[in-house]
Amino acid sequence: MVARRQRDKQTHKRHYIGDYTNAISASIAALALIVSVRSCYTADRASQEVTRQYTEERQLVLSGVFADNEAACADWHVKPIADGFEYGRGRVFLPGAIFKSAITIDAGGWVHFLHGACKALDDYAASRADGIAPGHVAVGDGDIPIVIESFYAVKGNAYTDASLYYLNVISSTPPINEGLPRVKLTGLTFVRRLREDKRPYVDLLDSFAKGRGQPSVR
Numbered sequence: 001m002v003a004r005r006q007r008d009k010q011t012h013k014r015h016y017i018g019d020y021t022n023a024i025s026a027s028i029a030a031l032a033l034i035v036s037v038r039s040c041y042t043a044d045r046a047s048q049e050v051t052r053q054y055t056e057e058r059q060l061v062l063s064g065v066f067a068d069n070e071a072a073c074a075d076w077h078v079k080p081i082a083d084g085f086e087y088g089r090g091r092v093f094l095p096g097a098i099f100k101s102a103i104t105i106d107a108g109g110w111v112h113f114l115h116g117a118c119k120a121l122d123d124y125a126a127s128r129a130d131g132i133a134p135g136h137v138a139v140g141d142g143d144i145p146i147v148i149e150s151f152y153a154v155k156g157n158a159y160t161d162a163s164l165y166y167l168n169v170i171s172s173t174p175p176i177n178e179g180l181p182r183v184k185l186t187g188l189t190f191v192r193r194l195r196e197d198k199r200p201y202v203d204l205l206d207s208f209a210k211g212r213g214q215p216s217v218r
Contacts, residue, residue: 122182137172146166164192
């Protein structure tokens with residue numbers, strides 16, 4: 001009887017030790033899984049950060065250079081705001097209500113506005129001259145939404161970009177038959193980058209202009 005009790009105690013002890021060992025093993029496995037998941041999450045976050053930084057270092061943002069001594073619309077110049085970018089060529093698109101053709105940007109960054117787009121801007125301003133009292137001139141500033149499509153190189157690789165900008169202008173518009181309107185270009189403001197499926201840009205600009213009111217050139 002005593003021997004049986006001792007065997008029962010030993011059996012119970014073995015079961016207890018076995019259960020305890022299994023519990024420890026399960027805990028270690030669970031901890032290892034948590035560490036593994038956290039490591040994967042950390043690695044994924046690090047990979048995303050590297051990708052984001054890589055992309056941002058190669059994204060183009062342009063500034064505009066305008067002649068201070070020009071009293072009216074003229075050719076202007078774009079250049080990357082960050083070092084290390086080599087501008088190739090590009091095109092500027094205006095809202096269709098103003099000008100429907102693409103405007104060339106040459107390899108030097110010069111935007112050829114003078115022979116076409118400038119007259120279109122003046123004509124658009126003139127079309128909004130109704131209601132100006134004789135002998136007065138309406139002077140104002142505003143923003144015209146434009147799309148700039150660019151080809152450029154950075155860090156030894158070639159890229160393309162299409163972005164929405166505001167072309168900042170000051171206009172002076174006399175009454176009809178009392179002179180010609182003048183639109184002076186003063187600045188360029190980056191708004192946002194566009195997806196490749198956003199063409200044609202003129203249609204996009206027309207819908208954008210309707211959403212926020214007509215392009216402000218008055």
